Amino acid sequence: MTDFDYDLVIIGAGPAGLTAGIYAARARMNVLLLEKAVPGGQIIVTDWIENYPGFPEGISGFDLAEKMILQAEEMGLKIETAGVHSLNLDKDKKEVVLADRTISTKSLIIASGASPKKLGIGEDRYMGKGISFCATCDAPFFKDKTVVAIGGGDTAVQESIYLTKFVKKVFLLHRRDQLRAAKILQERAFASDKIEILWDTVATGVEGLFGIEGVHVRNVKTGEEKTLKADGCFIWVGTLPNAEFLGDDIITDEYGFIRTDGRMETNIPGVYAAGDIRDTPLRQVSTAVGDGAIATLAAEHYIENL
Ligand code: NAP
DSSP states (O other): OOOOSEEEEEEOOSHHHHHHHHHHHHTTOOEEEEESSOTTGGGGGOSOBOSSTTOTTOBOHHHHHHHHHHHHHHTTOEEEEOOEEEEEEOSSOEEEEESSOEEEEEEEEEOOOEEEOOOSSSHHHHBTTTEESOHHHHGGGGTTOEEEEEOOSHHHHHHHHHHTTTOSEEEEEOSSSSOOSOHHHHHHHHHOTTEEEETTEEEEEEEOSSSOOEEEEEETTTOOEEEEEOSEEEEOSOEEEOOTTOOSSSOBOTTSOBOOOTTOBOSSTTEEEOGGGBOOSOOOHHHHHHHHHHHHHHHHHHHHTO
């Protein structure tokens, strides 16, 4: 049989990839985890996580990520900082192309996660100058100011509640007349006297010379347009898969999330996907962790039968 550099390569060090790595290291697989940025994934910018079992008081996303990384490293998992350029995949050969070398592996778990979706209302121009995707990072810059938050899902509502610790007022814009977020979050948002929800409303642009001074909005039912005076604009309208290196061989859904079976296997034998990059009905830390564990077990079985 051909020589391989690794039994398993994992791409992405969020909760899915770290869990996959912990299981692989415990199984004494020859495993490498690649992470292009800071290990931890999206939870490192999540203020507070209260639905991950084992932490009855809740835990900050940063602290949870730190614990997962520590556990993985103590288990002997090797984590390398490297971005994946592309993949060469077929039934017998799996290659991961990095900037400085190409590595071969018997099996592969893609756990590269997802990133915030943009609306095209000036994100590139105003990033760091009033537009943000991260309340944990930027909320303190808006102390006693007015901000606009956009979205109706868990992220928009949870992070808007977090913003109220700092800001004077949050206009929460949602394009429909009902929030998508969990009921408990909705109850908290409705109870906050700092959050004003603007229903059926979308943002059409922002204005300001050096930073944000106003957000242009339109009511989708009445067509009414106006400008909200605001110093910041937080955008939480969902996520897109981090799939730029994937190529055309792996089957995805229409948005680019990877399709898998119940064992997390993609259309290519020995190639698995786990966590937010997967075409999954729920994107949570708990589901990512489960995906990672299942993917490693499946990869182990796959290798045994090679
Ligand atoms: P999401 O659930 O996909 O919600 C995105 C929101 O943005 C939806 O309300 C959507 O409106 C709105 N939206 C999408 N495109 C838009 C556009 N072009 N213009 C205006 N509004 C737009 O995304 P998310 O809130 O980031 O959550 C992602 C995943 O992480 C979910 O599975 C969520 O449960 C999970 N999460 C969980 C927690 C928690 O459990 N505490 C916290 C954060 C995230 P519609 O409702 O009309 O589609």
